Amino acid sequence: MDTATSVRSHCVGTTAVVYASDYLNKLTGEKIERECRRQLDSGCRALVIDFADTQLVNSIGISILLGIIDIAEKNNAQVVFADVNNQTVELFKMLGLTRHVALAKDEEEALSTLSGFNPTPITH
């Protein structure tokens, strides 16, 4: 587990699992974004953002999540949101985020969803 930033994360193969905090706002959102960028830069090909602890996502949080989706798309990496509470799922659906990411019940399901994903290798 990486503790270099204050965001919890770990890697399962080429998939990075990043844990969101209880309130996804500007401060915590930017930390997650930095961690996702770092994981993608270091060769990860898929991101699982685990929302198990997340109670609330505000507008800035949405914008930052869209930024993460953009970066992942540019890196040909897939993004799965795991363990999202009902209220936040409704928000993501309403705003169209679910058109760009898969939702999974929990981290385990997210990882198994991704095991069928075969990304194109990135050449630098």
Add this chain to the structure above:
Amino acid sequence: MEPSTQKLIHTFGALADLGQEVASAGDFNEMVRTSLHLLLGTLALRRGAVAECVDEGKLHGVAVWGLDDGLLTKFSICDADKTELRESQQTLLVLEDKNSFLDRHRDTLASEGIELAVPMIVRDELTGFVLLGGKASRESFSADDFETIRAMVRHIGVGIHTHRLIEQVAQRAEENRRLYEELRAIYRDTVRAFAAAIDIKDKYTQGHSERVGRYSEIIARELGWGEDEVEGIQIAGYLHDVGKLVVDRNIINAPYHIDAKQSSELNRHPVAGYEILSPINHPYADIPLMAKYHHERLDGRGYPDGLVDEQIPLGAKIVSLADSFDAMTTDRPYRRRRSFEDVVRDLRQNTGKQFDGKVVIAFARALLKEVTGEAKERRIIKMLGKGYLDGEQVPTLLSDLISELSSAQSNAATSS
């Protein structure tokens, strides 16, 4: 929860956060960046920019998200654009719409996936643009979306406009401060030149006014006065003898003790000084009064008004001691300067009669700090000249004077 209700709550939350952000006094760029995030996050837009109008129609991207920075170098505004936007009063431009502004810029904006250009017009002035595009839902913008965008862009525009106004005010204030400093420096230099002119009239006391100014400043600083007051007393010291300009040069330069008539003529100089200085609007308080009362004594035997102790302004008491100390420690036409031991004896004897105890203590303390090396600069010692304070007894003389006057002061305070 109904999706429409949830959207409303989400939008209200963003508007509340935006209001707080725009009103915050934090970093400007960070405020704009956060505001853009709030706007993008409200409608789940994948790209956007807040661009500010700068010189010659160019736009500066204060915050850019999901876009190539190069867009803003290609998108610039001409006078025709400004006129059209002002006259049409359009608050939101959809790229698909038909108008000549969009005809000029459609290709540039569309190439980066921009769908909406929202001018920020505050007080009839085009502050900049908010450019938006890439709705995550891939749906078209609704009328509600447009209203939300207009409301949020108005907030951001006002935030930028207010920030620029504050910047201008701060810049003006800084310019004024610099001008004021320059004026003060000119005033100080003029006063010093004037002091030199006063002293030239008296060939035996050249540099006297300058030294009185410096002694006064040192005493005031030792008494804990503020910087402005210290500067003021220094100026008062420089100008305390300005009234001598109207006294006959032969009386001032008489190489012997002058007679009663001449003395009365000479004693006019504090009032003459007051009359010269009063019409001037000095940047410091009470300078004319300090000149007028620098020959008053605590026992009421001074001139021009025979004031006693508390009737005499503290500034005048300081200038009085500085003046007398310089007179005692410099050569005069009819006598050599007095030894330091003799000067200390005079101060001891005349404290409470001619001099104020706390002023004498402050001066002795400042001098003692120089003698013992506690003070960084040896300004008094320098003015007194080489060798004058070389005696081993000097620190003791000063310490004794300070402790004696201090106990006299505490006794007086106890008995009263």
